[in-house]
Amino acid sequence: MSDLSMVFEGAAGQGVQTITRMLLPVLKNCGHHVFACTEFMSRIRGGSNTTEIRVTEKPRQAYVRRIDMLFALSPKAHEHLDRRIDADTLVFAESEQCAVPAKGNCIETPVKALALEAGSPVFSNTVVAGMVLGLLAIPPEELDAFLHDRFQEKGEEIVLKNIAAARLGFEWGRKCPAAGSIKLPRIEFGGSAAELLMDGTAALGIGVVAAGCNFISSYPMSPSTGLLTFLAEKSDAFGVVVDQAEDEIAAINAGLGASYAGARAVVTTSGGGFDLMQEGVSLAGMLELPLVIHIGQRPGPATGLPTRTEQGDFNLVLHAGHGEFARVVFAPGTLEELIHLAQRAFAVAHRFHIPVFLLTDQFLLDAETSMEAGAIHRFPLEEAIVETGKEYLPYLFTEDGLSPRGVPGYGAGLVRADSDEHSEAGFITEDFDVRRRMVEKRLARLGPLREQALMPTVTGLIDNARTLVVGWGSNRGVIEEALDLLGDPRVAGLHFSQLFPLNPAVASLLGERKLIVLENNPTGQFAGYLAIETGKNIAGRILKATGEPFSVEEVLEALRKEVGHE
Amino acid sequence: MSDLSMVFEGAAGQGVQTITRMLLPVLKNCGHHVFACTEFMSRIRGGSNTTEIRVTEKPRQAYVRRIDMLFALSPKAHEHLDRRIDADTLVFAESEQCAVPAKGNCIETPVKALALEAGSPVFSNTVVAGMVLGLLAIPPEELDAFLHDRFQEKGEEIVLKNIAAARLGFEWGRKCPAAGSIKLPRIEFGGSAAELLMDGTAALGIGVVAAGCNFISSYPMSPSTGLLTFLAEKSDAFGVVVDQAEDEIAAINAGLGASYAGARAVVTTSGGGFDLMQEGVSLAGMLELPLVIHIGQRPGPATGLPTRTEQGDFNLVLHAGHGEFARVVFAPGTLEELIHLAQRAFAVAHRFHIPVFLLTDQFLLDAETSMEAGAIHRFPLEEAIVETGKEYLPYLFTEDGLSPRGVPGYGAGLVRADSDEHSEAGFITEDFDVRRRMVEKRLARLGPLREQALMPTVTGLIDNARTLVVGWGSNRGVIEEALDLLGDPRVAGLHFSQLFPLNPAVASLLGERKLIVLENNPTGQFAGYLAIETGKNIAGRILKATGEPFSVEEVLEALRKEVGHE
Amino acid sequence: MSDKQTRFDMPPHTDVAWCPGCGNHMLLTAVKEALDDLGIDPRQLVMVSGIGQAAKAPQYINANMFNGLHGRALPAALGIRLSNRNLVVVVESGDGDMYSEGGNHFLHAIRRNFDVTMIIHNNMIYGLTKGQASPTSPIGMRTPVQVKGVIPEPFNPLAVAIALDAPFVARAFAGDIAQTRSVIAEAIRFKGCSIVDVFQPCVIFNKLNTYKWFREHTCSLPEDHNPEDRMAAFALAIQHEPLPLGIFYRNGKRALYEDQAGITETPLYRQPPPGDDEFEKLIDAYR
Amino acid sequence: MSDKQTRFDMPPHTDVAWCPGCGNHMLLTAVKEALDDLGIDPRQLVMVSGIGQAAKAPQYINANMFNGLHGRALPAALGIRLSNRNLVVVVESGDGDMYSEGGNHFLHAIRRNFDVTMIIHNNMIYGLTKGQASPTSPIGMRTPVQVKGVIPEPFNPLAVAIALDAPFVARAFAGDIAQTRSVIAEAIRFKGCSIVDVFQPCVIFNKLNTYKWFREHTCSLPEDHNPEDRMAAFALAIQHEPLPLGIFYRNGKRALYEDQAGITETPLYRQPPPGDDEFEKLIDAYR
Ligand SMILES: Cc1ncc(C[n+]2csc(CCOP(=O)(O)OP(=O)(O)O)c2C)c(N)n1
Ligand SMILES: Cc1ncc(C[n+]2csc(CCOP(=O)(O)OP(=O)(O)O)c2C)c(N)n1
Ligand code: SF4
Ligand code: SF4
Ligand SMILES: [Mg+2]
Numbered sequence A, B: 001m002s003d004l005s006m007v008f009e010g011a012a013g014q015g016v017q018t019i020t021r022m023l024l025p026v027l028k029n030c031g032h033h034v035f036a037c038t039e040f041m042s043r044i045r046g047g048s049n050t051t052e053i054r055v056t057e058k059p060r061q062a063y064v065r066r067i068d069m070l071f072a073l074s075p076k077a078h079e080h081l082d083r084r085i086d087a088d089t090l091v092f093a094e095s096e097q098c099a100v101p102a103k104g105n106c107i108e109t110p111v112k113a114l115a116l117e118a119g120s121p122v123f124s125n126t127v128v129a130g131m132v133l134g135l136l137a138i139p140p141e142e143l144d145a146f147l148h149d150r151f152q153e154k155g156e157e158i159v160l161k162n163i164a165a166a167r168l169g170f171e172w173g174r175k176c177p178a179a180g181s182i183k184l185p186r187i188e189f190g191g192s193a194a195e196l197l198m199d200g201t202a203a204l205g206i207g208v209v210a211a212g213c214n215f216i217s218s219y220p221m222s223p224s225t226g227l228l229t230f231l232a233e234k235s236d237a238f239g240v241v242v243d244q245a246e247d248e249i250a251a252i253n254a255g256l257g258a259s260y261a262g263a264r265a266v267v268t269t270s271g272g273g274f275d276l277m278q279e280g281v282s283l284a285g286m287l288e289l290p291l292v293i294h295i296g297q298r299p300g301p302a303t304g305l306p307t308r309t310e311q312g313d314f315n316l317v318l319h320a321g322h323g324e325f326a327r328v329v330f331a332p333g334t335l336e337e338l339i340h341l342a343q344r345a346f347a348v349a350h351r352f353h354i355p356v357f358l359l360t361d362q363f364l365l366d367a368e369t370s371m372e373a374g375a376i377h378r379f380p381l382e383e384a385i386v387e388t389g390k391e392y393l394p395y396l397f398t399e400d401g402l403s404p405r406g407v408p409g410y411g412a413g414l415v416r417a418d419s420d421e422h423s424e425a426g427f428i429t430e431d432f433d434v435r436r437r438m439v440e441k442r443l444a445r446l447g448p449l450r451e452q453a454l455m456p457t458v459t460g461l462i463d464n465a466r467t468l469v470v471g472w473g474s475n476r477g478v479i480e481e482a483l484d485l486l487g488d489p490r491v492a493g494l495h496f497s498q499l500f501p502l503n504p505a506v507a508s509l510l511g512e513r514k515l516i517v518l519e520n521n522p523t524g525q526f527a528g529y530l531a532i533e534t535g536k537n538i539a540g541r542i543l544k545a546t547g548e549p550f551s552v553e554e555v556l557e558a559l560r561k562e563v564g565h566e
Numbered sequence C, D: 001m002s003d004k005q006t007r008f009d010m011p012p013h014t015d016v017a018w019c020p021g022c023g024n025h026m027l028l029t030a031v032k033e034a035l036d037d038l039g040i041d042p043r044q045l046v047m048v049s050g051i052g053q054a055a056k057a058p059q060y061i062n063a064n065m066f067n068g069l070h071g072r073a074l075p076a077a078l079g080i081r082l083s084n085r086n087l088v089v090v091v092e093s094g095d096g097d098m099y100s101e102g103g104n105h106f107l108h109a110i111r112r113n114f115d116v117t118m119i120i121h122n123n124m125i126y127g128l129t130k131g132q133a134s135p136t137s138p139i140g141m142r143t144p145v146q147v148k149g150v151i152p153e154p155f156n157p158l159a160v161a162i163a164l165d166a167p168f169v170a171r172a173f174a175g176d177i178a179q180t181r182s183v184i185a186e187a188i189r190f191k192g193c194s195i196v197d198v199f200q201p202c203v204i205f206n207k208l209n210t211y212k213w214f215r216e217h218t219c220s221l222p223e224d225h226n227p228e229d230r231m232a233a234f235a236l237a238i239q240h241e242p243l244p245l246g247i248f249y250r251n252g253k254r255a256l257y258e259d260q261a262g263i264t265e266t267p268l269y270r271q272p273p274p275g276d277d278e279f280e281k282l283i284d285a286y287r
């Protein structure tokens, strides 16, 4: 087996995430590539949530529909996962806890009994983790350190009981007749590729901290709150000012006030909260203030499906805020890209004095993956603040439209920022000529922004390809894997992690190839934009809007259809 | 002379609008076509504002840069109007009040002296109106009725003094040596074309009232406040509930609450206020509630130029609100279209249960024009509310995606509206399949909306034309007039008053002609959209972003350049 | 939880997404019973809410529902009432929803004094988004965002409402269903803007303000409290320890917005559009 | 208007867009003189405002300026203060700006208690948009939108501020430059969130609340008023006739947000980014 998919199902509050939290480091430390993704309901208790863990031969960052091993821990498991269970799925479930699914290869699994044997039903998750280790023939000692760390607060007794629970699970797993049929993938040479393990939110947070971010004001909103929490946790260590705003309008205006005063500011939100920030985006454009805006996308309209995933906010950010001014939109596709593009977002925002968007989504933010430490880079910070002179003009006309950036209290000058159309000094004006020049000033930077725009990443051999599968944001992993499985040299992939502006070289890269755009929204927003910008025809769109991520299987199937492999 | 252009300049608060208010009905009643437009600063007193009155042989709805007669009443006139004064301009000014412009044909004009002669400087505006009548050889009695109506509140004495002031002005004008050089345009046969006289805001208001609108909640914002004021004034006569909201967010949510309860609701705002409404737009999409949203455009970003004009909000409304759902965007080009499209906006919103946008701008809303009463139509109202049965499902799946619309309190059923993804009954759901179908339901109506979309209006003979000048919204008048003056049969005009969705027949109407798009924004927003939707290439863009309307002269010049007449 | 059946009950087996033990369950019971006590017809009732755990309440009540945007229940309620004043409009939402995202509407709804009852599930926490501070969270409370503890002064909805001369201001504790039910019934009966802030334990995220804590830190209003005495009401509203429960303030003198604004009994959906003659008259003004 | 020269004066011939006779001119004088009295360095002062006639005030003061969005002065001021606590931050804006569009921020700025002075030009009208009702317009006032007269209860900023335990709450009348200047100086000197609501006649759109009206309907606070007495302050704040002027309430006990949030003296623009070693440590946690 080159690819093992395990799914852990449970009600909200049952803590099945602890199982994955136990298993992922163990698997990673054994030298495996691991990837996990999560889907959950908008409730705190009850319902049916799952986490999928993939152990793979090659690094993968995608969701598969197929389940090799399912631990079904809630009564709703069957109903929720029916579509994903097939005859090959090993279903571990306890008939007492959970209606055993009709399909699949069911194995009666005494989770509760063993937990009780260890002392209490609260040990259930640890029992399951032990079972998995037993089934996969991984030494149970690998778990001990984790159990120590996690439970030491609660006292030595609890730690020991957890260790005992894990051992009970392990023994059961080891002896389970199914054990023989589950094989872990081969470990890559050296077995140390996977040094780091983190989730998308942490990757984003690391990038933001690396960028020297020192201010966040935001209002909680799934799935974007993680960045606020991350920075709050790191606030002392990294000197980040953290303010929970009363609403999103306050958040972005506080961010802009901070930016005006010289902070490196970020705000985080999701589509609905971002709607409320749009006037602030327009203000950033007018005042020429750097600001990084993170949008964790989720399915709309309105409240929609608050805990699920979609890529529906591209058009929204592209045109957010009334009036015209320059902006940049990034959409990282992997956790590495999250770290890198968060840094780039700050660099671009501060070099060009503009709002810069980071588009992620629930799938990417909650995805957990192992990665090479060497693949993570820190980019040097550019400092762009000048000491003002007595005659400082915050909106000085210059050739490239960028005026030296002063901040209040630093230098002999005064810094005036005015949301009305303004003179070079920052005062309100109604002079038509100044107006015209200011409009041009605010747009002129799109020239260099285009030239410096990131090119898309190619998967496969583009020179031979007659078809290009185009994706953006969180779909990088699923496209790469599907193309790998498709193994058709006539088809290559192209992943955009910068969506706006596009590099002028993109058009020639696309050439005359057939373009298939894949995105997780109902109309193909980026496809439409790519067509205008490059003048190319989009031959096909692979779209989705159910709230679920694309699975490798469905993409493969869709590609087969598109390229006629059926 | 087939076209006379008079400009009245004065400081804010000086009341020069009274002059146009006196003259326009007089001119109209003489059988002339009149058009007036206004530009003013964002202040209540001081500065330099102007109104232009055009008396034209043919009906015209456009601004001309040329000034035949200028009454310069404030000290800032020269500075403000320098660009528009040429050797042919007759400048009427009083050296005591106003620095006499260097250029132009200056005529010392004793406004203050005559006003004092009539009793007080407050009669200045009446004196000027009288002067104009004298210069144009229109009997001064034509003014008397107006002066009666306007001043009767203040007593008979004031009325008589105003009449006297008008006579003094008239006498001066009649005797003025310049009088001979000013000729009024020929009056069309019958002389009664111009039955009505109103401004854009009134036209919009009339359309909204005609549409059966009975609810408005809005927050003041130039240039959109006029609709709120219009409906407030008519609230008793037409049973319109009027609520001044605490902010724009409240306004749109109140509008949606009202719509849910069965009202025919409108909200009015401008770009910045609309930014704040976007989450509400998304809610309208999700709840499938009809709502008409009027946006009086003004130059952004941020506060921008609050009292000036621009067409910068097309992209904004096209993508407003997170998530995807159907919408319609209208942009009336004349006062007649304002009346008709306001009605159509309500009809479409209520037929399809969607938000519908009416895009206007300061230029159009403040423009005043004479028009034929016969050209104004009232469209019948469709009623779409059903009495609910016991098993009423507000989001019932149907073939065309439209569910019968019930309202609370009417029928045996319950009406549940949920901003979360919901079941047919309106309850929160996370069922992926229901989600998919609901997304499709909300978008399906775009099919019929496209089929029913208004086709653009053609100016000239399109069959012979090799070039098409495309415009939208308030630029209809200026394009029509410029094409008329250009008089080139190879060039025709196309005016879109429905911007989204486009009728599928538009592409073939465009054919292979060279397309020049004219719009008052810095990047050509509609041009970009037209290109994607029709797959056509846009050969040229005539753009502007100074805060001023396009003038006939500059459009003519630009067209000459584009079609090689230079 | 009481087992009384009400006409506002949902079918059995309705999936309620709240956690077991949450104060919301009791508050829901109190609301349904209060509505039942008043003999309201479910078809004439609109339950309006924003987004949050509390805001799900209308999903579990057999009535019309407008479950709108986070923080925006009140403007929607206003639009509904002004369009049809025969409807009973009850807003039920959370402390974050009503006092943070919706703070501005809270002020201006009270200023208007239209007939609405606000029931605020005050659990002093953001439940649905997993435990950040709400405007009513106590100073010092630690959360994943407030890592050093909450800093701002808790929002005092009663004091602010009394400062705005809200005509009906009350507080209840969800743990006491009977009293909550009677306060809510009074509030709904009251013609005008009535506010009932209800202490509601969140058993998952708020480990400070538990059932026990509320029992220990609340008391009844003094027996002799005169709810028409605004100063006394204010003094009790700013009292910290213990926190009184009951009807703090009543002002029967404020005019009803609907009456002042000339809202008639005819719902807007029944209002005939202007006739052609009326339309002609409108146009005539521009001749 | 006084002719005192201050270091906050703009060059002569600066075009001031306010109407002749407007109360804004006097208030501007009072503000500049108060700033001058305090010996503040214009380069260390940021004047923050929203949009409106009042909100133009910073355009006429020789200092740094953040003239942001309508209603959003306070969050911007917060961002500025938290990024550089050496700056003196003064918010100057209108009654519509601060109490209507910005009402939510008014509540939550007070809750935080960061060091900011709010000067609200309360002309009881929307000036810049030509005369619609503001939240403080008196009941019954007719405007082009409020054709039947204003219905809602006027917003009482002082009572609400005191209900929120705002630590410095005052009212002044622009017609009295000397007193306004001294109250504003006190407010700026106060470390924390201070609110000065200033009655400001709009000579164009508000024909009710004229200079004369304000003179006839205001009085000084009672000599013996103790501003630390919250109940007394509240009683005076809800007093209608006459309307007292002066410092209603002071609460020196509230902690400063900046201190609680650990904001250091080093402005954020000077703060070095994390070193490579710190960055390594951050990553290490994920090994
Ligand atoms: C505009 C917007 N911002 C943020 C959110 C995310 N959100 C949903 S509920 C909620 C807060 C819930 O707190 P509360 O109102 O106290 O309700 P509770 O869950 O505690 O009952 C937030 C911030 C949202 N849905 N919409
Ligand atoms: C989001 C937004 N909504 C509305 C406006 C329009 N607007 C500008 S100033 C103003 C009100 C001004 O009133 P106030 O704050 O009292 O100031 P004043 O002019 O009376 O001094 C309004 C509604 C705006 N600029 N932005
Ligand atoms: S999270 Fe808290 S408020 Fe929400 S349902 Fe659970 S206990 Fe109740
Ligand atoms: S409109 Fe009123 S507030 Fe504005 S400047 Fe004129 S007098 Fe002052
Ligand atoms: Mg809460």
Ligand SMILES: [Mg+2]
Pocket: D052, D094, D095, D096, D121, D122, D123, D124, D125, D126, D127, D134
């Ligand atoms: Mg005001």
